[in-house]
Amino acid sequence: MTQAARLPLDEIRRRFFSDQPLPGQALPPSILHSWQRCRSLGLPASGRGGDRLDDGALRERREANALWLEAARPVLAGLGELIAGQDLALVVADSRGLILDESGDIAFLDKAARLALTPGMDWSEAARGTNAIGTALAAADSVLVRGAQHYLERNRALSCAASPLLGPQGQLLGVLDLSGASRKLGDFQMRALRAARGQIEAKLLEEAAGSGWRLNLHHDLRLLDSPAACQLLFDEEGLLLAANRAGLALCGLEPGDWRPRHFAALFGHSLEHWLSRHGAATGLLEAGAQQFSARLRPPARRVDAAIRSRPLAPPRPAPAALDGMADSLFASALKLLEADIPVLIQGETGTGKDRLARALHAASSRRAAPFVAINCAAIPEGLIEAELFGYQPGAYTGASRQGSKGKLREADGGVLFLDEIGDMPLALQARLLRVLQEREVTPLGGGPAQRLNIRLICATHRKLRARVDEGGFRADLYYRLCHYPLSLPPLRERGDVAAIAQAMLDGMGAARRGVTLSPELARAIRGYRWPGNLRELSNLLATLLVLADDGAVLTLGHLPAALREEMAGQGSVPGDSAISDLLRRCGGNASAAARALGISRSTLYRRLGKAAK
Structure with missing residues (x-):
């Protein structure tokens, strides 16, 4: 037996908190790294106080997670029956570690309440130190925390196992947790958690699959329809819409790090090419140096562009990814966007205005429709009109022979993000105002007006009211955009x-x-x-x-x-x-x-x- 294995956990804690060296493998790496994170944040082992969310705020957090919670409900009921009589609590938290719900044996729930393991309480690492909920979210991986492995001294009576839940685009939705008295948990409970997580994620992917081409891949042909298969969903143009965990790994995507991927970039030829050769039959497909058996299935329902603007997947990304932004700001912006009221975001350079815009699109009912961004300060003044409104073939010297539909029409059915709108030329402001009022656009060089169905997000680091007073921004456009301006605070605040x-x-x-x-x-x-x-x-x-x-x-x-x-x-x-x-x-x-x-x-x-x- 090694020295590390013989060292009591109390001695390990004493050495860690007194800055003495620890022998190798004294703690599981996930626990040691979590302790180090907690210490770097200045969290004392005695913990800090934390208030429970009031009932109204907790109800809002549940509503923000309602779609995936509804999909999870029957699976959670089955998991609850499996652990009945084991003196355990089943805890469900959101992607920020806030407990949304819990169930289980009454005797343990009473004890859990005394430890603040109850709905409305924050169990992120920053608030509660090393614990299964917060640490599973931080590591985006399943974790088991026993007894004194908890960073806070008062939580050493607990043993907790947790597994994070991913949405169809790899986003962290929340976490499932089983908590009980010290030494109550082990491999059986962890396997049960992972199985429940897999069932919920499969259900969410199945709901997303109705409007996408589903590609299943596996090295073994016999396992093409098994949960172990890579599953990828593509739209008609071959753009990746969703994936399961194995599919994310195949595409080189980490949890919470969704980036556009195209069928051709992944497999060396287009979706159309595959269909022409194989149709819905099984074939061989290469991804990098690997070769898979593959089967492509058509959408369960063929949809037009208007229907495709409906959400593919239930999740609403929590504002946790927006780095210290208040929940209320995100919620207000989302309500404005859904009500078709222009969202105006103001803030210093680098405060994350573009990240907020993308998160709003991802959380909205249009998250499967286009998100089109244009930086009004980065495009030469002579070209920005053509970029926005499009043009007919030969509309001006140097114009493409094919013409261009423009960013406004590219965003039709989705969301248009105009960054640095305070730098838009005055002449262009008048045209934009007319588009917003009439909901149609006419390309440069003439042609019929095209109807538009867009939601608008604008951002600027400038003080627009001052720009209006200086004559650099049209007052009528300002009032058209400035229904309820939102200010992003600087990082230091x-x-x-x-x-x-x-x-x-x-x-x-x-x-x-x-x-x-x-x-x-x-x-x-x-x-x-x-x-x-x-x-x-x-x-x-x-x-x-x-x-x-x-x-x-x-x-x-x-x-x-x-x-x-x-x-x-x-x-x-x-x-x-x-x-x-x-x-x-x-x-x-x-x-x-x-x-x-x-x-x-x-x-x-x-x-x-x-x-x-």
């Missing part, structure tokens, strides 16, 4: 920026690779003003993740030198006096002080040596 950074890292796959922030770097992230907002933070984290080895703890030393200097200038980076104070608090233990700062002992001595000169 969105709460704990280190928690947002860790959540963004996890969304990029850091949790699966065991990459975490050091406490020192988390403090620096909190103290920095982030002039580039989310864009600056996201770009930095993506770069650090590419450069980091698996299991790395990111420190100040991983940052570009220029950024370290900026942070130091703002007081975000601990100076030499702060390092000396920390060393004194560690009783002169240089190793403990270096670990707390996320730096090596030699770096610590070097800094102290410079301070002494």
Whole structure:
């Protein structure tokens, strides 16, 4: 038996929280990495207080998740019968870790309520430390947390198993959790959870499959119709609409990281080519270096463009992916969009206006219809009119012989996003106003007017009211767009920026690779003003993740030198006096002080040596 296996969990906790080294394999990697994430966020082992959502707010959260909850209901009922009499609770949480519902043995539910494991409570890692619900969401993977493996001391009486639920486009919908007294859970319960999750995800994919071509693939022909097969759904043009877990992996997509994929890009030839050769028969298909048996089935119902604008999949992406944005802002914007009221988003550069627009489209009833974006500041003034309204063949010198339908008509049936609308030329503003009023567009060069059915989202970093007063923006267009303007706060005003950074890292796959922030770097992230907002933070984290080895703890030393200097200038980076104070608090233990700062002992001595000169 190894030293790590013999080390009691209480001793492991004592060493971890006193910054002493742990022997290899002292904890499962998923638990250790979660502890490190929690520590980097400054979460004490005693925990922090948290309020239960009031009944009205909880009802709204349930309504936002109603479509997948309804699909899950019969499966959850069956899972509840399976665990009956085992002194367990079945807990359902949303993609942000908020408990939506629970059921199970009354005796344990009473105990769970005393531990705040009850509807309306937040069980994300940031709120409750390492726990099955929050850690499964952070890692996008099933997890078992027993007893004192929980980060918070008061939760050591629990054992919890959880499995995250994915929608047909790989988005995190929520999590299924089984909780009980310590040592009550094991492999049987985890298998039951995964089976329930698989049934729910299959049902959601089946609901999405009605309007798409379904491609099943497997190395073994006999397993083409089994749950283990890759399942991909494509529209008539060969664009990927949805996939199961195996299909996501085949397409190189991580959970929560949906990107457009085309049949031809995946398999080397078009959907039309496959149909001409095989039709609905079984054939062989190559994806990269792999060869599969494959069968393509036609849509269960053939639909026109208007019907295709209905949702393919039930999920509404939770605003968790929008990095600290208030739920109320997202909910208000979605209501405006669904009511066909223009959504105007204002905010500093880099606050995520484009991400909000895409999330609104993905959450709306038009999520299967086009989302067309145009940056009004990035296209030369002489071309933006043609880009928006389209043109007839030969409408102007250099025009395409085939003409162009334009962005407005491309968005027909879907959502048009006009970014930086405050920079739109005045002459073009008049044409846009007319389109919005008449709901039809005439291409450059003449031709009949075309009816339009679009929902509009606009964004700008400018103060539009001031632009109107300056004469740079039409007052009539301003009032047409500005029904209820929404302001995105800068990153520095969105709460704990280190928690947002860790959540963004996890969304990029850091949790699966065991990459975490050091406490020192988390403090620096909190103290920095982030002039580039989310864009600056996201770009930095993506770069650090590419450069980091698996299991790395990111420190100040991983940052570009220029950024370290900026942070130091703002007081975000601990100076030499702060390092000396920390060393004194560690009783002169240089190793403990270096670990707390996320730096090596030699770096610590070097800094102290410079301070002494």
